[in-house]
Amino acid sequence: MPATKREMIAQLQKELLLLQGFKPPAANAVQIGLGPVETAFPNAVFPTGAIHEFISDAAEGVAATGGFVAGLLAPLMQQGNVCLWISASRTLFPPALKAFGVSPDQVLFIDLAREKDVLWVMEEALKCEGLAAVVGEIKEIDLTASRRLQLAAEQSRVTGLILRYQPRRLSTIACVARWKITPLASEPGNGMPGVGFPRWQVALLKVRNGQPGVWQLEWSAGRFLSVTPHRIAPPVAEIRKIG
Amino acid sequence: MPARFVSIWFRHLLTDWLTIRRPDLQGQAFVLAAPDHGRLVITAASKAVLSQGISEGMVVADARALIPQLQVFNDRPGLAEQLLQALCKWCIRYTPIAAVDKPDGLVLDASGCAHLWGGEKPYLEAIVAQLNAFGYDVRVAMADTVGAAWAVARFGNGGQGIIPSGQQTDALLPLPPAALRLEPDTLERLQKLGLYQVSSFITMPRSVLRRRFGAALLLRVDQASGWEEEVIQPLLPPLPFQERLPCLEPILTRTGIEIALKRLLDTLCDQLQQKGKGLRSAVFKGYRVDGKLEQVEIGTHRATHNVQHLFKLFEDKIPTIRPALGIELFILEAPKVEDLAPLQESLWSGGCSLESIGLAALVDRITSKLGEQVIHRYLPEQCYWPERSFKQTDSLLEKATTEWRNDIPRPVRLLPEPEPVTVSAPIPDYPPMLFTYKGQIHYIKRADGPERIAREWWVEAGPHRDYYTVEDQEGRRYWLFRSGHYDADNPPCWFIHGFFA
Numbered sequence: 059m060p061a062t063k064r065e066m067i068a069q070l071q072k073e074l075l076l077l078q079g080f081k082p083p084a085a086n087a088v089q090i091g092l093g094p095v096e097t098a099f100p101n102a103v104f105p106t107g108a109i110h111e112f113i114s115d116a117a118e119g120v121a122a123t124g125g126f127v128a129g130l131l132a133p134l135m136q137q138g139n140v141c142l143w144i145s146a147s148r149t150l151f152p153p154a155l156k157a158f159g160v161s162p163d164q165v166l167f168i169d170l171a172r173e174k175d176v177l178w179v180m181e182e183a184l185k186c187e188g189l190a191a192v193v194g195e196i197k198e199i200d201l202t203a204s205r206r207l208q209l210a211a212e213q214s215r216v217t218g219l220i221l222r223y224q225p226r227r228l229s230t231i232a233c234v235a236r237w238k239i240t241p242l243a244s245e246p247g248n249g250m251p252g253v254g255f256p257r258w259q260v261a262l263l264k265v266r267n268g269q270p271g272v273w274q275l276e277w278s279a280g281r282f283l284s285v286t287p288h289r290i291a292p293p294v295a296e297i298r299k300i301g
Numbered sequence: 302m303p304a305r306f307v308s309i310w311f312r313h314l315l316t317d318w319l320t321i322r323r324p325d326l327q328g329q330a331f332v333l334a335a336p337d338h339g340r341l342v343i344t345a346a347s348k349a350v351l352s353q354g355i356s357e358g359m360v361v362a363d364a365r366a367l368i369p370q371l372q373v374f375n376d377r378p379g380l381a382e383q384l385l386q387a388l389c390k391w392c393i394r395y396t397p398i399a400a401v402d403k404p405d406g407l408v409l410d411a412s413g414c415a416h417l418w419g420g421e422k423p424y425l426e427a428i429v430a431q432l433n434a435f436g437y438d439v440r441v442a443m444a445d446t447v448g449a450a451w452a453v454a455r456f457g458n459g460g461q462g463i464i465p466s467g468q469q470t471d472a473l474l475p476l477p478p479a480a481l482r483l484e485p486d487t488l489e490r491l492q493k494l495g496l497y498q499v500s501s502f503i504t505m506p507r508s509v510l511r512r513r514f515g516a517a518l519l520l521r522v523d524q525a526s527g528w529e530e531e532v533i534q535p536l537l538p539p540l541p542f543q544e545r546l547p548c549l550e551p552i553l554t555r556t557g558i559e560i561a562l563k564r565l566l567d568t569l570c571d572q573l574q575q576k577g578k579g580l581r582s583a584v585f586k587g588y589r590v591d592g593k594l595e596q597v598e599i600g601t602h603r604a605t606h607n608v609q610h611l612f613k614l615f616e617d618k619i620p621t622i623r624p625a626l627g628i629e630l631f632i633l634e635a636p637k638v639e640d641l642a643p644l645q646e647s648l649w650s651g652g653c654s655l656e657s658i659g660l661a662a663l664v665d666r667i668t669s670k671l672g673e674q675v676i677h678r679y680l681p682e683q684c685y686w687p688e689r690s691f692k693q694t695d696s697l698l699e700k701a702t703t704e705w706r707n708d709i710p711r712p713v714r715l716l717p718e719p720e721p722v723t724v725s726a727p728i729p730d731y732p733p734m735l736f737t738y739k740g741q742i743h744y745i746k747r748a749d750g751p752e753r754i755a756r757e758w759w760v761e762a763g764p765h766r767d768y769y770t771v772e773d774q775e776g777r778r779y780w781l782f783r784s785g786h787y788d789a790d791n792p793p794c795w796f797i798h799g800f801f802a
Contacts (some may be wrong), residue, residue, distance in 0.1 A: 063454040074482040117714070118800055124713040125802020140660055141653040149713035152679045153690050156705040158802075162691070163701050164655070167677040167778070168667065179667055186663045188653030194730040243746065243776030253710075253772050260437060279800070 075100050075226055088133050088249060093284040095260060097276070099235070100267040106134070107215035109233040113222050113263070114240075120223050122258050124240040125158060126218055129277055131191055132159030133261045134217060139190035142183045144168045144176050148195065159280050167214060177203055184210035184218050191217040195242075197225055203232035236264040257285065303466045306533075307425065309392075311385075315404050318384055319374065321436040331372035334361045344376045381405065388437075395428060401532040406454070408447055408533050415443075421463050447533060448525030452480035456700035460542070470526045474500035480519040481596030487514050495548045504656040531532045541695045542580070542635035543596035544569045551590050551627020558587070558622060558631075562615055563608070567634035570606040579604025579641030585615060587628040595622045599669055602697060603661040604639040610662050614669045655697050664697065670726035682703045685754045687715060687798070709752065709772050712780045722781065729787035732769045736781065738797055743773035751783075770801065779800070 059293065090096070090104040099105055112127065114120045132140055143165050154164040170176055173196060180194040184207055199220065201272035211218045220233065238261040255278040262270045274285040302710045311317070315333050320326050326347070331353075333345040341361035345414045350371065365371050385401045390561070399408035411424065420422040425441050432439045440463045442453035448470035453462045456476045464472045473480065476499050478491045496502045502510065503522060511519055523529035544565045552558060562585060573580060581604055587595040597618040606613065622628075653659050664676060679691040680701045690706070726733040732748035750769035754764070762784030773779045778801035784794045 081771055118779075121714040121778075121800035122802050123711065128713070128802075137652050138654045138785070140655055143736075149714045149716065152689075153681070153705060154711045154713045154802075156707045157711065162705060163678060163680050165678075166660075166664070166697075167679070168675050169677060170671060170675055175671055179671070182666055183663060186659055188657065188659055189652075241776050242779060243774075244778070246747075246773060251747070253747045253770050253778060253801075257776070257777070258802075292417060 061067055061101035064086060072101075078267065082211065088136070090130060091281050092130075093263070093275075093282055095271075095273050095282075095284075096160070096267065098265050098268045098271050104130075105234045106217045106221055107211055109218040109220060111220045111233040111236045113225065113238045115224060115230070117197070118241055120221070120238065122195075123237075123239045124154075125219055125256055125277065126237075126239045126260065127193060127221065128155050128160050130219070131155075131165075131193075131280060132280075133195040135160060135190040136163055137190075138164070138187060139166045141190045141193065141194045142168060142179075144170070144179050144183065144296060145195035146170050146173050146176055149283065158277065175198060177207075178281050180218065181210050182208055185214055187214045188215070189214075189216045191219060193219045193221065195221045195223070197222060199229075199231055203230055204233060222252050234266045235262055235268070238263055244276075250271065284299050303445055304410070304412045305415065305421070305443060305445065305466075306447045306450045307395075307411045307428070307441055307443045308402065308447065308454040309407040309409070309428065310451075310454045311347065311388075311407075312438045312440060313345070314381055314384060314437070315376065316347045326372075327363065329372065330368050330370065331374060332361065332364065333376040335372050335376040335378065337596055341373065353702060383563040386536065393537065395424070397537075397539050398535045402451070406451070408450070410533065410535075411443065425463065444472070446525055446527045447531045448521065449527075451482060452476050456480040468501075473525055474498070474503070476701040478502075481525055482520070482596075483518060483521055486585055487518055490514065520685075538638060540634050542569060542572060542578070542638055543557060544572075544633045545634075548629050548631070551624075551629050552587075552631075553624050553627050555619060557634050558619055558624070558628070560615075561628075561631045562633070563620070563770050565613060565631060566608045566611055566615075569633050569635060570608050570611070571639075573606040573635070573638065577641060578638045579606050580611075581637040581639055582635070583615075583635060584634045586632040586634070587624070588630040588632070588703065589624065589628050590626045594775070595627070595628065597621060601661070601665050601666075602668075603658065604641040605658070605661075606641065607652065607658075610665070617670050629766075661697065682759045684757070685709075685752070686756060687711070689760070708740040710749070710801070712778075713802045716798055719782070719798045722795050722797045724781070724783075724795040726783075730767070732771055733781065733795065736771075736779075736795065736797070738779075741780070743771075745771045746774055747772040749773070768798070771790070 077125065088106060092104055096102050096104050111212045112123045135141055148167065148169055153163045155165065168179055170179065176194055176196050180192055183189060183192040207218055240259045242257040242259050244257045246252060247253035251287050256275045257274065259272060259276050261272045264270060274284050276283045313620060321579055325711065328349060329347065332350055334341040335344050343355070343357055343359050343364060345360060346355055350368065353368060355367060361373055362758045367563045369653050381404060384406065389399045389401050392407060392409055396409045396411050396414045400408045402408045415421045415424040418427050421443055425443060429439060438453045441459060442450045442464065444450040444464035445466055446469055449464055449472060453464060453472055456479065476501060477497060479488055481499065491717065520529060524531045535548055546565050548559050552561060561704040582598065582600045584596055584598050589595060594649040597615065599618065603798060604702040604774060614688070661747060666674060676695050680694050680699060681703050682690055682692045683703050684690050688727045722736045722738045724733040728753065732746060735742055735761050748769055748771045751767035751769050753765055766782040766784055768780060768782045771780065771781055779797055780799035780801060782796055782798055785794055
């Protein structure tokens with residue numbers, strides 16, 4: 059019977075996740091409100107207390123990523139906790155955060171001269187328990203450095219977000235998900251003129267123990283709104299020749 | 302414990318100093334002179350000169366007439382004060398509170414210090430012996446008040462006296478009125494009335510004394526007898542929170558320095574905790590064997606007496622200490638302390654808001670390593686001009702005075718400087734049809750605007766900006782503006798200023 063088989067597989071998957079250290083979400087876990095995107099993650103919950111990586115190729119993508127990240131920060135900072143935004147070349151405009159539900163005076167911006175210092179500050183910040191999130195703009199990061207960040211995040215349960223603009227190499231790093239946010243044409247609806255709510259194509263290129271996919275989301279009325287109810291075909295991995 | 306003061310009187314400060322520098326002048330007749338109203342006036346004279354009836358204030362030409370072989374040296378203004386300050390600093394070995402007593406003396410607050418020398422007599426003897434060994438002719442006295450010590454040092458017989466505690470008034474009685482540090486005209490009046498001793502007028506009613514000689518006399522009498530408190534200005538104000546750690550052997554290694562620092566922090570923080578204080582800045586000093594001073598400083602964003610946190614802040618700076626041949630004395634000072642209300646320790650760590658100690662500790666660690674200027678926090682400002690719509694604040698606790706605006710569209714990314722773009726717009730005040738930025742043509746599909754923002758005339762002059770929110774054929778959103786009014790003769794300048802999410 060296919061139904062029971064599917065149930066069995068789902069049950070086995072749950073047990074596997076438990077064995078791999080993914081605990082079922084706590085009752086007081088923060089609701090990020092990503093809608094269908096969250097189904098891509100294990101237990102269908104956005105993993106907090108871990109490192110997420112965001113890739114962007116163009117300046118417009120950086121802005122879209124900034125908006126999406128601000129939307130993620132809003133529920134994390136709900137209880138008045140502070141967020142750190144660490145960068146060596148920041149172009150984020152603080153007053154814009156308010157449109158995504160983040161109070162800009164709750165964000166500490168740390169502007170450094172060298173990328174190396176960004177990693178140090180980010181690790182120190184991730185060790186500080188109770189912070190809402192730590193955002194770091196780093197162009198290049200290797201596996202060792204990212205693993206240090208991931209370990210610090212696991213210890214303190216602080217969410218770390220790495221924003222990478224035009225990275226030279228996309229090597230594997232120790233993060234739970236790799237995102238790519240690109241802007242989409244907005245649709246005000248009803249044939250209204252002017253620019254509508256920000257709309258993005260949210261691509262999850264890699265998810266640890268999850269299903270990658272592509273979604274279209276819109277930020278309206280202070281929350282994420284799914285534009286396409288279903289997952290678009292996942293990005294096709296490059297076929298590598300063997301041998 | 303009663304207060305005890307020592308007054309040191311340098312009888313021949315300047316001439317003694319010159320003799321120390323030039324030993325060949327020993328026993329010679331020489332004076333120091335300074336020009337005054339076009340003539341040279343003697344400011345200090347050696348013992349050989351004084352014995353021949355020449356006194357300070359005489360003109361050099363008159364003195365030359367009496368002693369033809371008189372040597373004259375130039376006196377620098379302020380020389381005596383410099384000498385006294387140096388001597389005062391040296392005297393800090395006898396007491397931490399030492400003050401200059403112009404024009405020719407020092408005052409030491411010796412309360413609770415004498416027993417370290419085995420009593421008051423050996424204490425004074427040690428001071429006199431050491432100063433005599435330098436070559437200074439001094440007289441010292443010790444009493445409960447500054448005034449009594451001053452009087453006995455200058456006018457007592459023998460010049461070395463220890464006035465037992467509580468007997469300073471008796472000691473003053475046989476002295477002349479000049480021992481009370483009075484103004485010259487008061488002294489003259491007392492002299493005229495035949496009051497040659499303190500005992501002859503101290504028993505008079507106070508109202509009489511005040512009417513005849515002014516309140517200054519009563520004040521001096523009160524200060525000398527201890528009825529009125531007299532405050533001295535110490536050369537180095539003592540820090541209330543300071544810890545010292547002398548080492549038996551010079552410390553050379555990092556481990557040694559860390560142990561010393563930890564020990565000092567433990568005692569200092571313990572002291573701070575008992576007083577309900579927390580430190581905002583601390584200085585760790587190491588006195589090297591070769592006389593040099595090595596020091597590192599830290600500052601905190603919030604008053605704290607947490608040993609682990611302070612040690613962590615110092616830890617990054619320990620490598621900058623160069624012990625060379627070794628450090629023999631460590632001092633930890635807290636120049637800036639604030640009241641710290643005892644906090645209730647939470648059993649489980651909650652969130653990390655702007656007020657929490659965890660965040661202050663994190664900020665301290667970052668600023669101690671990378672500098673104060675890396676941390677930025679912004680508050681809203683009532684201004685539409687985008688660059689001035691927020692202000693920077695140094696404080697973590699400062700609250701916003703206005704709300705952040707949410708009703709006007711603002712880009713997530715703002716360029717540091719607006720960059721020029723070429724644009725084709727159909728008619729004035731319409732959004733453009735297309736624009737070229739960095740060699741790429743963007744066809745505009747959707748647009749909002751204009752939002753006109755003018756500069757505040759009281760801040761700066763210049764053209765206003767008409768902002769448009771535009772979206773191109775691929776759904777990318779930009780913030781463009783036209784600078785100034787549309788003018789047919791010279792085409793308007795267009796700029797890109799930001800990127801929307």
